[in-house]
Amino acid sequence: MRGYLQIVFILICISGYALDTEPNEEVWIDGSSFYKAIKHRKNSTLYFREWAPYARQFLEDEDYFVAIQLDKAFDPLPDDNIDLPNLTTLAAIGEPQLRQDYYGFLESFGRTYGINHMVLPDTISLSLFEKEVIREANKHSPFYFLHKSSLSYSLPDTRREFESEADATPTIWVTAQDESTKKLSKWSDKLDDDERLSFYTRLRAAKLVEFIPAFELPPSLTNSIFTASTIAIDPHERFPLQDHRISYIGTDQPLKRRLSQYTTVLGYRVSGVPCIVDLRNEKEKVMEGDIVIGYEPQNSDVTTLLLPKLEIADQDVLVGKMLFGANGIKGRSSLKGARQIRNYGYLGYAGPEWSGLDSYHLQWIDSLANDAIKKFATPGMQVAVVKNGSVVLEKEYGHFTYDSLQPVSKKTIYDIASVTKVVATLPAIALLVDQEKIHLDDSLSSYLKEFSKSNKSQVTIRQLLAHNAGLLSYVPFWSMMMDGDRLDAFYYKTPEDEAKDIRTYGLEPDPIMLDSLKSFIVRSKLIKNPSEYNYSDLGFMILHLLVERVSGVPFDQFVIENFYQPMGLKHTAFNPIRNGISPRDIAPTEYDQRYRNYQVWGEVHDRNALVFGGVAGHAGLFSTALDMAKMMSMFLNDGYYGGRQYISKETLDQFNFRYFENNRRGLAWDKKDGKKDSASRLASDQSFGHTGFTGTMVWADPEEDLIYVFLSNRIYPDANNWKLGELNTRTTIHDVIYQSIRSVN
Incomplete structure (x- = not known):
């Protein structure tokens, strides 16, 4: 009842x-x-x-x-x-x-x-x-x-x-x-x-009545459900994939092409190479050790990406990002071996529209790049754009030289010049701050005793980073090694080198010479008004010395071991030839008629960095656009990349802030002031980046979750070629990127 x-x-x-x-x-x-x-x-x-x-x-x-x-x-x-x-x-x-x-x-x-x-x-x-x-x-x-x-x-x-x-x-x-x-x-x-x-x-x-559907699942909701309900059966913890090569067995060609953006993809099984077997469209044989993509669970011992049966646009984007750690796998399940996998923060790949850019508008980048090459502003360049954690554009233009013999590729390595300041010195200093081994407002002489009786004894680390320490902009220390138009005889490595004027000293500087250079820095003069902003390489040379003194290891070893190696930056190095990179993969820079008397190819262009052995805090690093995008992604994601927290958010926030009046810069970062901006006029005030003398630029914007990288060798064969700046190519391309976002919104 x-x-x-x-x-x-x-x-x-x-x-x-x-x-x-x-x-x-x-x-x-x-x-x-x-x-x-x-x-x-x-x-x-x-x-x-x-x-x-x-x-x-x-x-x-x-x-x-x-x-x-x-x-x-x-x-x-x-x-x-x-x-x-x-x-x-x-x-x-x-x-x-x-x-x-x-x-x-x-x-x-x-x-x-x-x-x-x-x-x-x-x-x-x-x-x-x-x-x-x-x-x-x-x-x-x-x-x-x-x-x-x-x-x-x-x-x-x-x-x-x-x-x-x-x-x-x-x-x-x-x-x-x-x-x-x-x-x-x-x-x-x-x-x-x-x-x-x-x-x-x-x-x-x-x-006989025609039926027309009146209500469909909104794409945004479909995408959210697809992402949130995908399940990882991962008993052996193989996700995310970071293999150099994989095999793909399946019929989804868009997915296969997408995976090839992450790594080399083979269409057949190879012993020792992870094999992805896609069972969504056709039955395929699953072997021990395979990684399965499908709708139904396999044996609990088989690594499987279980997808919902939902049709979404650009499904290959999400699947690729999930497999390679650019997207979390959040689906929950009581199945044995199921586990939720966080977003490791690796860069993913997607089309412009998927990330909110207008691909048609982005075609203007091709015109601008080709125009710069046609007008001899630079023989070639790389451009990378990252939006919302996905690489939406990664292109290369032109050649190594104007003779058009060797085209630029994604693996072409450029001398990034002063961008070294923000992708080497900045993270090194920030990490030491995080470890409480240094403090930004400590004086330089607290760590480098040789400065205690100098005119820089009370200069702080913060002032050095902000170019507000009263240092001279540039001192040609390299010229102190010259005797007329030749090297001082002391600096030739062998009598044969002296006889033939072969100047290979830069790669292996004499310790006595280095001591002399450090002494020159200590004794260098200050500008008339030391409290004024004055962009200076010297400050970052000093910070290089500070990192080595506090850490106890060489500067290049410190950044390689703490950042580049664990982040997978395979194409980033000081002295690239010495580190096993072929000259065929390195874009040449200037024919140095003032100091080296040869075509500079594979060694740092900056002469002061050269006399420090190719490793310095202000210049010396070589890299690709993609590697620089990864580094900028770490900064943009509050110090997190690839599942690891490299630097705390609290520390990095201190660097993206202006501390001094009439100084647009943060700590190491260049920022906008509406006067002589390197960045687009459309970039937010929170954006940050840096440019380099060789024709390079990196810039990130937290408000748009946007990264822009431009690398070139505009100084080939003459460093006095200023056409890239006159054409304003770097900034105009940056404008186009923002306009492509605005045109969608």
């Missing part, structure tokens, strides 16, 4: 909530095969297959009261060509708000199609997470998502009984699929010939 009263109470609430006027009949549509209803006679119910042909008729006729039973597919209209997430997919979503957003969509979807109620599946044999979805949906909208326990399970056996029940009280009848078939057959047999003829006539007529 108590159960009966409960049912009546719920059904009365349902009927009052669903319609302004009480319908004169109720229709049950079974969820598994979706028997559909169409009005035959007053106060009667018929069951049919295929909802789509009749949806519009139900929408136009308020006399019908439709409820649909959901099964584990969780799709009220499975034949409407609209993909909806199934119960397993919803259960994998670990974000409560995203699940709530979907329940709201599903109710709107149902009401749009004339469905007054959805009856939730039984929770028997469901997983813990699936039961949670059932409870949440009912709680979200208790008068729309109904528990079957609140409904009647009996279907009247006779038409008279049906009419009597329908007149007596609003009722939604619930039956299993096989029982519905029997009941329909039994009940329709009681119709006379005329009634049956009318029934089939109306059925045939209804099928």
